[in-house]
Amino acid sequence: MEYSNELKVGVAIVVAVIAAVLGVRFFQDIPLFGDTYPMYATFEEAGGLVSGNPVRMKGVTIGTVDDVQLNQNTQKVRVRLRLQQDVRIPKGSHARVAGFSGLGGVNVSISPGPTDNAALPPKSTLSPPPEGTVFERLTEQAPALASKVDSVLTSANDATAALAQQFQSPKSDLRRTLESVQQITNDLETVTDAETETIRALLQNLRAVSSDLEAFMSGNRDSLDLAVRRLNRSLNRLNKSLASFEETTATLDTITTKLNRGRGTAGRLLNDPGLYVKLDSAAAQTNSLLRDFRQNPGRYLDDMSLVKVF
Template sequence: MKITREVKTAVLVLSAIALLIFGYYFLKGNNLLDGSRTFYAVYDDVEGLARSSKVTINGLQVGKVTDIQIIDSRGNLAITFTVENDFEFSKNSIARIYGGGIIGGKSLAIVPTYEQGQMAKDGDTLNSEIEEGLLELVNDRLTPLQKKIENVIVSVDSLVNGFNEILDPNTRQNLRNSFASLDRTMASLENTSGTLNGILTDNKPKLDRTFTNLDEMSYNFNSFSDSLAEVNLAGIVNDFEEIAADLKNVAAKANSTDGTVGKLLNDPKVYDNLDRATKQLEQLLQDVKLNPKRYVHISVFGKRNKDYKPPKDSLK
């Protein structure tokens, strides 16, 4: 049977249309010749998940995300993804968005469950879940640190304001004056140090002689110490002890009434006799002074002196 030109043209056009449709879906990430299963999951936020993001099971890529659409007025998103192998998992398995970092994007992982029950089939909607990525974890860790840094900044700002209040123009001027005074003091100390150096330089010979004399005095003192060490201190101490014992004996005898000294010091009769004799002697001297003719008298006839004056306090 001869194929006409019109049939060939029709077959060519249909083939071109089929190739165009196949290429369109292929470019969109859908392979019309692939027998993979299609699943759905609903999220309120896809965390940056994009079309053509990979779908994994236990870390193995088994498909990709084919479509993301807004499904209601609240902004909930429905994700369409494919699974390209025949791995069986329960309908209660979880479609978890994970990953995401500074460079890499988000991915979708199927967390399978193997409990007995209905298995997932093409077109089912799986439970959704979002795992915190690197940026979220860093943000969670940095948020408390940010608050602390803000508190520190506020404290530093308060401290700076306090310093600004303290360091008013008058205080700053006083500080400048203090530093200027300190500078002058240091200059004076430097001049004083130079003067002391000059004095020490001028008097160096005298200082040398002084230190020489001190050395000689130290040597003489050492010699005196050696001589003193050679003295029989034990004998001198014994002599002093004997003298002290003799003095003690003398004091004991003086305190007792046995000896002459003790009687003179301790017997009241001796004191009374001495006191009476002293008074009699005093009266005798007074009588001699008042009546000298009574004791020195030359008379031819032996007449008594009629002008006798008795001494005061005469003994009765």
């Protein structure tokens, strides 16, 4: 009787283990009684990958993760995969860790190589793609990005709290500044309202002056054209006069140069002191002779007869 109970317990345990294995394979979309073969993949980061996670290709589950280990020599993650026997992995294929560990959706995604390539033999190693897609890079950087976003949000909350405290404090510089700005805005609004009519009248006057000026220009266009032509003629005559004046100035410069150099009678007179002295002496003698003639005319007329005089 005791032997029979032990047998029942053993059979129950075996059945439970078989049921658990079959259940796991069933929920992982692996054929219950199909054969599998091992493959390997290496990654820089496991990203939350554990044994039992699915292996997918083109979105279809083709196996499971059998083991995840860290290679101490290379510091890379080596993952052993169990793939369905009928699945062919062409050469040139790559494997990557996909999904988010926080959502429980981490899996190994295989990107197949060209279909013309030969199939990889069992126990081959799949490498990551040379360059990940934008989504892959975003997935890899998601934890760091989340940390940065959390830090930014924390800083924003702190800044908002400090700003609110500044607003609430009646003695804060920020509040005083805003009150001053508000006062200036109110003053400007008051001045604008008060001067609206004045500005409107000024604009109307400017419009009227512009209209009058346009009418004047239109009505006196011929007179203005005539005045412009006369002004042009006057300017031409002025230009000619200026040219003549320049010629006269040049002539005067030439004469002045000659006078300074002592050329000609006038130049010699200006530049010869002896000649000036002689002329001055002759003039003095002439004046003396005339004075003597006035005072003593008989001295000069004694020997002259009336007939000779006339």
